[in-house]
Amino acid sequence: MKLHTATLGSLAAVLCLAAAAPLSATVVHFTTPLTGAAEVPPTDSKGTGTVEADFDNATSQFSYQVRYSGLTGPAVAAHFHGPAAAGANAPPIIAIKALASPIKGNAKLTPDQAKELMAGKWYFNIHTAAHGPGEIRGQLTPP
Secondary structure (H helix, E strand, O other): OOOOHHHHHHHHHHHHHHHHHHHOOOEEEEEEEEEOOOOOOOOOOOOEEEEEEEEEOOOOEEEEEEEEEOOOOOEEEEEEEOOOOOOOOOOEEEEOOOOOOOEEEEEEOOHHHHHHHHOOOEEEEEEEOOOOOOOEEEEEOOO
8 A cells, every 4th residue: 555645744743633632631620628637736626628629721720619517616717728738837829708618719820829739739728716727627639
């Protein structure tokens, strides 16, 4: 079988596109439990919660939903913080304005924020009057 130059060129283009496919956009899903034991310092809170978040690396969009219950009182603040490993504290990155559960929102991340998130250096916590530094917390770690 004889291949024409045009056919070889088309075949090369298809192979190049196929090789580039793994570089396409992906959405990374995070599921993180919120507990008093994960807070720094730990609390004896019976409160619990869950963060469900998605990061789209093509658009840098970060979307999240947080559900919680059982806190010692109403939430007075909630934030995504970073960069910090589990067991360490860091300043807020994303402040939450509407605190009622479920909390839903999104943000566009900077390249540095995206790197920190994907390195597992972000956490989420909820603050109450009884636990000003934070009552429950969870570290966002990529799958």
